[in-house]
Amino acid sequence: MKIIDFHTHYYPDKIVEKALNKAIEFIKPVTNGTRAGLLDSMRKNNIEYSVALPMVNCPENARSLNLWASRENHDEIIMFGSVHPLEEKPEETLKYVAELGMKGIKVHPEYQNFYFADSKYDRIWRSCIENDLIVLTHTGFDVMFPPPFHCTPADIAAVIKKHPELKLVAAHCGGMRMFEDVEKHLCGKEVYFDLAFMNSMNIDMETLNRLLQRHSEDHILYGSDSPWCDQGEMVEIVHNLSISECAKEKIFYKNAQKLLKMQKN
């Protein structure tokens, strides 16, 4: 089965040590955190493409981060750009991301300190629709941050209701460790879930199977969250789900191929 990993990270060689060290007291990386480390993991686990998700950490860095990202957007790595919601003119950044040829953006409401469903940011989601950019957001609990959380399943539901044309991926199966709310607010709706980090550390397999049965198999994307979770472990988990082979094929490859408008081969 061909595989696209829709949720990975790596860091520029110059800052990789600093980036990994910040998280290390909470979680241990499984690659060395570089592009080479990710490519190595992909080869080992027969993964054809990885979507890599950088994030703008402060508004002033939007341009330089997106320029870096666009240079990394080639071969087996599909690099997304990013926007900082507190930028003065986020529309300009989003237009720039699209002009640089990237297919989507990543936002992280905890790190970027904004409430995802606040109507202040409607202009950002409208601009993503105009520029045909996919939005992938961290959703739910994050081990590095205390509550209240800035993007819950109910917040995702509110945004898709207001912006039905937005191509939105709610990471971590619609809301990390908020799976009752995922079932209540998101299952069956027009929103993608990625499976990043959905191993036994964060979800039990009974709950994962139940969520996947209640959500459309056309809206689920294999993802790992590498280097924070092993790509091979997440491949194994998807193979062991109680769903059809046809659904697995969609989750591993076909849904991502369609969403990213990749050529069929």
Ligand SMILES: [Zn+2]
């Ligand atoms: Zn992630």
